[in-house]
Amino acid sequence: ARGNRPTGIDTMDWPALREAVVACTACKLCETRRQTVFGVGNQQSHWMVVGEAPGEQEDIQGEPFVGKSGQLLDNMLKALGLGRKDATPPDPSRQVYIANTLKCRPPGNRNPQPEELAQCEHFLIRQIELVKPRIILAMGRFAVQSLLRSTEPIGRLRGRVHRYQGVPLIVTYHPAYLLRNLEDKARAWDDLCLAAETAS
Ligand code: URA
Numbered sequence: 271a272r273g274n275r276p277t278g279i280d281t282m283d284w285p286a287l288r289e290a291v292v293a294c295t296a297c298k299l300c301e302t303r304r305q306t307v308f309g310v311g312n313q314q315s316h317w318m319v320v321g322e323a324p325g326e327q328e329d330i331q332g333e334p335f336v337g338k339s340g341q342l343l344d345n346m347l348k349a350l351g352l353g354r355k356d357a358t359p360p361d362p363s364r365q366v367y368i369a370n371t372l373k374c375r376p377p378g379n380r381n382p383q384p385e386e387l388a389q390c391e392h393f394l395i396r397q398i399e400l401v402k403p404r405i406i407l408a409m410g411r412f413a414v415q416s417l418l419r420s421t422e423p424i425g426r427l428r429g430r431v432h433r434y435q436g437v438p439l440i441v442t443y444h445p446a447y448l449l450r451n452l453e454d455k456a457r458a459w460d461d462l463c464l465a466a467e468t469a470s
Contacts, residue, residue, distance in 0.1 A: 275392050280399075284313060287396055291373050296389040299374035304329045309369035309397055311354040314362045316469055318403035319343070320394065320413040322444060323372035325379050334368045339445035343368075343409075346445075346459065350466050363469075367401045369394055371416045382412050391416040398434070405469035406437055407462070410444030428461050431468055440465040 282290060291306050307324040310333050319335075327337035335343050347353055347366060354366050372382050372390045382390075394416065398406065408414050415421060417434045418441070427441040442461035443454050 275395075279392055279396050282396060284400060287393065287400070291393050294373070294390075294393075297374075297386045299372070299376060299386060302377050303374040305332050306373045307332055307334055307370060307375075308373060309367060310334055311367035312356060312360060312362055312365040313367060313401055315365040315367040315401060316363045316404040317352060317366040317407065317465075318398060318401050318405070319347075319366050319368045319407045320409065320417065321368070321370045322410050322412045323370050323379075323382055324375040325446075326375070328370075329375035334370050335445075338449060342445040342448060346462055349459075350462055367397070367403065369397050371412050387412065387416055398437070403437060405465050406434055406439040407465050408434075408439055408441050410447065413444075414441055428457065429464070431464070438468045440468065 279287070279290070288308050291308050294300060294306065307328045321334060324334065325337050325339070328334055334340070344353070352364055352366050354368055357364055371394055372386055373393055376382055376386070406417070408417050411421070411424060414424065414427060417439060418427070418432055420427060424441055424443055428443070432439040432441060440461055443458045448455050448458055
């Protein structure tokens with residue numbers, strides 16, 4: 271069970287949810303953020319990618335995964351024919367909606383703290399309810415903690431299909447981790463391929 275879900279969030283539509291995020295002062299990150307980072311991509315995407323929290327570039331630009339990690343993520347998605355931008359004609363089966371577990375940048379990119387996750391993850395949960403993805407890719411331990419309630423290492427959770435509220439969920443390494451641990455890139459690629467197979 272998830273405690274303290276803010277009242278009203280269960281019925282929020284996209285504009286209301288975005289407004290609630292922009293106005294949020296539930297934790298101290300609101301004091302240091304430049305802006306909130308809501309999410310990006312076609313809201314009907316079949317794929318949903320979940321990261322950790324905005325970094326410096328995301329805090330500046332207001333979009334998830336626009337820094338170095340984002341380049342790696344985009345390249346891996348592109349190799350599967352997937353992207354965050356609208357295709358012409360739009361094709362939700364080839365599109366990803368990308369969001370983070372935290373909507374505000376932790377100072378100096380430190381790890382999210384438990385109370386920040388507890389306050390913020392309700393926004394992500396509502397985003398998932400609204401997108402209704404066919405596949406969720408959870409990248410890194412904080413996305414996994416929020417969605418699977420597991421603190422097992424990624425290496426023990428990857429390689430099989432989990433479920434979040436009935437939706438197939440694949441666990442993989444966070445791209446920022448892959449940039450420092452190139453030897454795990456092949457495993458992450460396998461994870462994306464498993465996700466693609468599961469989605470099709
Ligand atoms: N890392 C994340 O987890 N999310 C971002 O948006 C950027 C970097």
